[in-house]
Amino acid sequence: MADALSEFGLIAKHFAPLATHCGALALTDDACVLPQEAGRETVVTADALTAGVHFLASDPPNLIASKALRVNLSDLAAKGAEPVGYLLALALPQSIDEAWLAEFARGLGEDQQVFGVSLLGGDTTATPGPLTIAITALGTVPAGAMIRRSGACAGDHVFVSGTIGDAGAGLKLLQDGKADDAYLVGRYQQPMPRLRLGLALRGVATASLDVSDGLLADLGHIAEVSGVRIVVAADAVPRSAALRRIDPDGVVRAVTAGDDYEIAFTALSPKAVESAAAAAQTPVTRIGRIEPGQGVALIDGQGREIPVTRAGFTHF
């Protein structure tokens, strides 16, 4: 980081305007204070992103900021939580200049307006390593309403929002220097947290999470924690027209690609899910069913299991 601005100067200039919640005290205090309310619970989650691992250092700074915030809001969405705000721990390499930071802050500010959240606090440090962005996001739910991973039961159906595999394809296009498909690249660089759907799924979904490691790998987490087996019909997995155009036969690639940030969930009543999806104006597709047993299976139209060698994408 250039010496032109001290940490305090940076905070005041670029980040204090983002502290729109009155409890954030304009970032002039050690901590943020948030109201509590009888009958509600706080939902809190943390996700960190490192340049070269979770995003490309050459990505536009406003999109890096947006992605870092959105992957956290996506966790709140999958839990049925209403977002309140976030804390930001930034480790900045020397190469970051103030113009970059201004763009980064602009990206956060725009998303704050879209999602109705505030910066609540944070910390900025210098690092000889790559840019690292650690965000902790806070939201609230009515007491007992958080949708966990552990509630899936045999007889439930499995659903996913939006389309699967776009972000993985977008990343590959970027890596190959063929970033001509703005839709697919955008799905990688700027995911859309499904907050409205998450709210609508309270009391409907029996288990839920957001798809970050890959659909099959993430459904594996639900299967493990719920103690059930999940069977996914390959033909039912929703893939976008843009993805099918460049990869017509890539269902296995799609269900093992990461970074979708769609919501995968289970529910007993397809009708209730349909209503929730309509209320949230969010596309939802039924892709499978819950059975007794364990693990996740991808099956073809004849019910035969499709071998999936790559159990799932992991950033680590």
Next chain:
Amino acid sequence: MADALSEFGLIAKHFAPLATHCGALALTDDACVLPQEAGRETVVTADALTAGVHFLASDPPNLIASKALRVNLSDLAAKGAEPVGYLLALALPQSIDEAWLAEFARGLGEDQQVFGVSLLGGDTTATPGPLTIAITALGTVPAGAMIRRSGACAGDHVFVSGTIGDAGAGLKLLQDGKADDAYLVGRYQQPMPRLRLGLALRGVATASLDVSDGLLADLGHIAEVSGVRIVVAADAVPRSAALRRIDPDGVVRAVTAGDDYEIAFTALSPKAVESAAAAAQTPVTRIGRIEPGQGVALIDGQGREIPVTRAGFTHF
């Protein structure tokens, strides 16, 4: 990070046992859920530490963990908050092996018992850069009881807990390879968050923060946000016997050294502060007064201002 353990394996083995709060769901979910209560507020703060900047990469891993947690608990202490737990975002370089992680987790576990807190969630990523530890700590206060930086008034007195300058001297000993004074080195490597004092200062202190950048620099934050002038008597600044032995005349060094993690605060009634200090069994010293005006001045026994060239230590 060695390939032997995946992120999920690491979490389950070393960190899940630290998730003692039932709302942390044994780290098997996307988020943690915490109860809310009428008449209380949530206090949340974030502090990040980077190897080579905030600690030495060669420090014992259990002490690195302990320091990362304690500097965050220290912020809660200064706000009068009761700690609940913390989220941990770890960026791990390749050089970290499982034995190191086990020691790191042991340090966290021991401090969790001391301070009654739980790991609530987090994230682990690989980095080609140095080890970075970003912690977000959560606590609670009765509504309206958080002690802010902004309440200091002319006529108030200025106080500080414990002794000042020890950690700075300990760091210098470590850097010079003369780490023979276990007390001073310990004050740098493992600060003691003044949680009991913070609780006792609710309703007594008019403004408060923890001393991390250096006593004068941090009092400068109170002066700025409260819109007052702070006058500190150099002779009154509490320095330990160990520090005075190696640096008898170093008052200016002490008040500009960082990492003390004592509480500096203002209050109208020295008698009420005395009672609070006694209740918390924590040493507290009166070091100055609040006047109309702005800025911070260090004065000698004759009331003359002592020039302080180094306005304060900063990690950035």
